[in-house]
Amino acid sequence: xxxxxxxxxTFVKGTASALALLSLPKLSVAVTPPVxxxxxxxxxxxxxxxxxxxxxxxxxxxxxxxxxxxxYWVNVHRNYCPHSEPYFLAWHRGYMYCIxxxxxxxxxxxxxxxxxYYTYPVIPSEFTDSxxxxxxxxxxxxxxxxxxxxxxxxxSTVVNMQRGTRNAFETxxxxxxxxxxxxxxxxxMGNILTAPIDPIFYLHHCNIDRLWSAWELRAxxxxxxxxxxxxxxxxxxANGLTMAKSKTRTAAGLGxxxxxxxxxxxxxxxxxxxGIVRVQAQVSAIHARPQAGRFTASPGRSISxxxxxxxxxxxxxxxxxxxxxxxxxxxTSATALKDVLASSPAASLDESSQxxxxxxxxxxxxxxxxxxxxxxxxxTEGQNGGFFYNVYLNLPAAGDIDAVKSExxxxxxxxxxxxxxxxxxxxxxxYDVTDQLARLGVGNASEMVVSFVRVSxxxxxxxxxxxxxxLRVELGTDAP
Numbered sequence: 001x002x003x004x005x006x007x008x009x010t011f012v013k014g015t016a017s018a019l020a021l022l023s024l025p026k027l028s029v030a031v032t033p034p035v036x037x038x039x040x041x042x043x044x045x046x047x048x049x050x051x052x053x054x055x056x057x058x059x060x061x062x063x064x065x066x067x068x069x070x071x072y073w074v075n076v077h078r079n080y081c082p083h084s085e086p087y088f089l090a091w092h093r094g095y096m097y098c099i100x101x102x103x104x105x106x107x108x109x110x111x112x113x114x115x116x117y118y119t120y121p122v123i124p125s126e127f128t129d130s131x132x133x134x135x136x137x138x139x140x141x142x143x144x145x146x147x148x149x150x151x152x153x154x155x156s157t158v159v160n161m162q163r164g165t166r167n168a169f170e171t172x173x174x175x176x177x178x179x180x181x182x183x184x185x186x187x188x189m190g191n192i193l194t195a196p197i198d199p200i201f202y203l204h205h206c207n208i209d210r211l212w213s214a215w216e217l218r219a220x221x222x223x224x225x226x227x228x229x230x231x232x233x234x235x236x237x238a239n240g241l242t243m244a245k246s247k248t249r250t251a252a253g254l255g256x257x258x259x260x261x262x263x264x265x266x267x268x269x270x271x272x273x274x275g276i277v278r279v280q281a282q283v284s285a286i287h288a289r290p291q292a293g294r295f296t297a298s299p300g301r302s303i304s305x306x307x308x309x310x311x312x313x314x315x316x317x318x319x320x321x322x323x324x325x326x327x328x329x330x331x332t333s334a335t336a337l338k339d340v341l342a343s344s345p346a347a348s349l350d351e352s353s354q355x356x357x358x359x360x361x362x363x364x365x366x367x368x369x370x371x372x373x374x375x376x377x378x379x380t381e382g383q384n385g386g387f388f389y390n391v392y393l394n395l396p397a398a399g400d401i402d403a404v405k406s407e408x409x410x411x412x413x414x415x416x417x418x419x420x421x422x423x424x425x426x427x428x429x430x431y432d433v434t435d436q437l438a439r440l441g442v443g444n445a446s447e448m449v450v451s452f453v454r455v456s457x458x459x460x461x462x463x464x465x466x467x468x469x470x471l472r473v474e475l476g477t478d479a480p
Contacts, residue, residue: 035111035256037210040124040203042259043113048126051113054106055199056135073099074196076237083192083420084429084480086163089170089212090248091235092205097254098237099202111256114210115203117181118264121146127200136199141186141386142457146268148180148388152406154215154263161216161223162230164479166435169215175411178208179388183414184457186385190415192423210258213251217261223249285402289395290322290451298470300333308366310337312472316452318389318413319464324451325471333473334445340366340475341438366475369437371410371450373429375469378418382465388414389466392451393433394443407440413452413466430480448473 043051061069076098082091100112115124123143127136152158153173163170181204182189188198195201216223224230231246247253295313302308310333313325329337344367371393391410395401410431411417421429442448450471 032255034252036259037111037206037256038113038259039116039119040113040126041120043111044124044126047110047113050107050110051103052135054103054110056133057106058102059135067102068105070197073102074194077196078193078423080236080238081192083424084174084417086170087235087245088163088174089208090245093209093212093248093251093254094235094243095237096202096206096209097248097256098241098243100256112206113203114206114258115200116207116210116260117145117177117204118149118268121149121268123185123200138198139187140189140198140200141384141459142184144458145177145181145184147455147457148177148184149267150176150180151264151267152176152409154211154265156220158215159220159222161221169212169221171432173208173212173215175409179412179414179416180455182416183385183388183412184455186415186457186459190385191383191419192416193419195416209251210260211263213258214261214263216250218263286395286405286453287401289397289401289449290324290453292324292326292449295325295471297328298472300330303474306365306477308336308475309372310334310473310475311448312372312470314470316468316471317464318452318454318466318468320454320456320462322389322451322453324395324449327448327450327471327473329446329448329473331446334442336366336475337369337437337442337445337473340369341434341442344368344434344438365477367434368432368476368479369434370474370476370480371431371433371448372470372472372474373413373468374427374472375467376413376418376421376427376429377467377469378415379461379465381461383415383419384461385415386460387454387456387465388412388417389452389454391431392453393436394440394449395451408436410436410450418466430474432479434479 038046055070058068058070062071063069064071064075066072073095077095080091081095082088096112100110103110103112121144123140123145126134128140128143130137153169153176158167158169158172160166160168161170162168182195185198185200188194189201189204215221226246226249231244231249234242234244235248236242251257293316295315298309298312298314300309300311311327311329313327316325371391390412392405392408393410395405395408410433411429413429417429421427
């Protein structure tokens with residue numbers, strides 16, 4: 001761990017007086033006219049030297065309890081960031097705003113730039129120049145992230161915003177491209193504890209915020225109203241540094257906008273194959289479901305008062321080759337699965353729904369179907385990143401799989417996702433597949449087939465790098 005890192009208790013104790021010195025604009029008053037955040041290529045023509053100076057100054061400050069230090073903001077993210085949880089987008093919007101204010105405290109002309117990797121998938125050269133004294137340079141596994149890009153969060157069918165609603169933008173957007181960009185770059189970026197050490201982290205998250213803002217501005221997107229209780233309360237960034245959730249509802253609420261407020265409609269040229277514009281740049285066409293491996297079946301059983309396994313397999317190892325795992329379900333488990341899909345409010349939300357409905361009286365308490373990767377482990381080489389796996393559920397055994405794979409996409413698994421789970425005190429990843437199974441149908445309910453499709457950057461580890469002690473299908477009372 002970085003020598004400047006401090007534990008949460010020490011961090012919280014030591015920041016109160018320092019934060020009093022951090023001059024943040026009053027959040028209740030919007031800036032007029034709004035600050036315009038620029039894409040890096042435009043930003044550097046005006047502010048490159050000022051940005052160098054500011055980052056160098058913050059990195060040279062070794063007092064990690066002070067907001068004027070780079071490590072301070074690494075610790076803010078380490079101690080408070082929500083990942084794979086509600087408010088992932090909104091919390092990070094406030095976080096980006098706060099560090100932008102620190103840059104302005106050094107030089108009032110500075111704003112936080114974004115890196116539009118849907119146009120420029122290669123990390124800007126200013127961040128990859130290893131010349132001595134370059135504050136933007138750190139060692140990385142890969143510099144090209146086009147394999148991580150995905151257009152599916154911007155589809156017209158994605159209209160709900162927050163996690164827990166049907167086909168939610170927040171969930172899909174975090175799954176891809178957010179997580180895979182971390183995975184492919186690797187190095188510091190491949191671990192939630194160290195990601196903000198890399199200066200490209202802030203340009204990545206500024207672009208994540210920009211794309212969320214662009215999605216919010218679309219007429220058909222459904223963002224909870226300002227009066228909705230979703231925006232009640234506040235976010236904590238440090239002891240004494242909080243922000244009302246309502247301020248993060250829109251970019252305008254924090255007094256800024258972006259030079260480009262449009263969503264991507266095509267992938268970069270490197271990500272197009274045969275003249276066909278693809279939705280995912282991550283892999284070549286899938287012409288066949290990956291071959292199923294041989295694994296030991298695990299029986300259905302009660303996991304806890306709120307979770308029940310319908311069945312699983314043990315000892316799944318993930319390496320360079322893509323593979324599938326067939327999870328057998330006993331007749332009683334298959335029936336339980338169908339019952340939940342037939343009765344769960346989570347499986348019956350229409351596209352305009354904003355929140356799950358209450359369970360009707362007399363209905364089963366289980367409302368969600370989850371795909372669970374339990375007992376996750378990753379090798380030392382794998383922890384450095386450079387790869388990830390797309391996870392699919394019940395891909396067709398034959399036919400035009402490439403045309404339908406996005407409908408079967410569950411999420412991603414890589415170094416960053418595993419580090420996030422570990423940071424949250426778990427060695428487990430869970431994906432809510434309730435709505436997906438309700439839409440697609442369960443087909444052969446006696447078997448669920450999970451496919452892991454390997455996606456590698458130019459530099460990637462070889463051999464088995466990830467192991468899953470048990471891969472199972474669960475019923476739960478709550479969403480992951």
